[in-house]
Amino acid sequence: MIVTHKKDPGIVKKYASDARKIIIVGCSECAAVCRTGGSEQVKEMAELFSDREVLATISIESPCDKRISARDFRRIAEELSGADALIALTCGTGAQAIAEVTGKRVVAALDTDFAGMVERLGRFYERCSHCGECILNETAMLCPVTLCPKGVRNGPCEGIKGTRCEVYEDRDCVWHTIYRRLEDRGELDRFTAYHEPVDWSKCHSPREVIWERP
Amino acid sequence: MGAPLTARLVYIASIESIEFVAASCAKVPAGTGILLGEYGRINPLAIAGDIRKSFTGPMFIEIISKNKNRDLVDSTVVSSSACGFDGAVFASGLFNAGAGIAKPVYDLDPAQMLKLALALKGNGKIPASFIIAIRSVTGEGPVARRARFYLDEGADYIALETDASTPFERQTLLIEPVA
8 A cells, every 4th residue: 555644735826826727636555544545634725725616626545547437537527627726635656647647737735755654544554665575485485675764675684672672772773683584484594595686677766567568 | 804913992982182102002011002093073094094104003993884885894994904003893873872873884794894804804995914803792692603603703802891701811902991
C-alpha cells in the first residue's frame, strides 16, 4: 500500500488560488486506508474550498490505474469539462495519472511517503525499497536494504551498539535480528553469504515494465 | 596481504586545520601510526603530502562509505595509495555526522569496499603492500562472524577502539582517538 500524508492546506489552496471551479478527487484504496484521501477527507477538502465552486467530488477505486480513472471520470464528464482544476487526494502516481487522463490542471494535496506494510489502521511500516535485487531468501525474510538506515547488505556495520542500531537506538540492528532468526532455523551458514552491490543500472528512473505480446 | 606496520593508530576523525594535524602527529609516540578521518571539511588526501614531510610513521586513511558511491570509493582508495598512505581503514561511517538532511548514499558496505580494494590490488591499481583494515566492534554472534568474514576474505586487519577486546589479536589495529 502506498502511504501518504496530507500537505498543508494553505499550500494546496496556494496552488489552486486562481481556480474558481474545482473537482475534488479521492482514492478509495491506499489513501482511504491512510485517511488522507477517503470520503471523509474529500468532504474536508470540499469544505476547505467552500469559497469556490465545487463542481463535483469523486472517489476513484485506483486513481493510479488510468483505465479506472478514465472510466470514472466519464461519469462526471460534464463537470470535468467546466473545471479549472482538480484537487487530487492521491499518491503522486495517482495525481499524475489523473492529469494524463483528464488533461486538466491537477493540484496534488498529498505527499507520498513509501510503499508500506499495514499492521493496523494508523500503523504503516516500510519493508521494501524496490531495489530490484531481492535478498530476502538469504536474510530470513528481513530486508536489510530497507530496515538498516545505511542499507548495509553485508552487516552488521561497525555502528552496532550491543544489539542496537547506531541510528535508532531503541531498535535492534536488523542484522542482529537476521542472525537470531537464521540461528533459530539452523541456517547460520547463510549469514555471511556475500551480497554484491546492487546493480543500480536496472533501477534508473523512470522504470517501466512493458509486456511483450506472445 | 600487506606487511604489519603497527598495532596502534592515533585517530584524528575530523580535520579542520593542517596545523592541528601536524601538531598532533608530532606527539605520536614512535611505533604508533596515525589514522586520518574524513569527517572534517579538509580531506585527508589534501594534506597527506604535507604530513609526510614531518611524520615518518605509518599513515592510514579512514575511508567511509557514507556520502560516496562506488566510483568515489574506488577513486579514494587509489588516490590514498598515490598520496602516500600506507593503508586504509574502511567503515560505513557515522550516519548522523553532518547536518543530517543530505541524501544518504551508502552505495557500498564495508564488505563490498573490501572486495573493491582487493580487486584494485589484484589488478595492480594499488600495491600489494597497501594495508586494508575494516572497522569493527567487540561482540559475539553477528559481530564476531562478520569480523571473521572480513579476515577470511582478505582484510589484513580488523580495526577496533583501544578499549575493545578481540579474538583476533594478531590481526587487530587498535584505534586511539587523538587527545
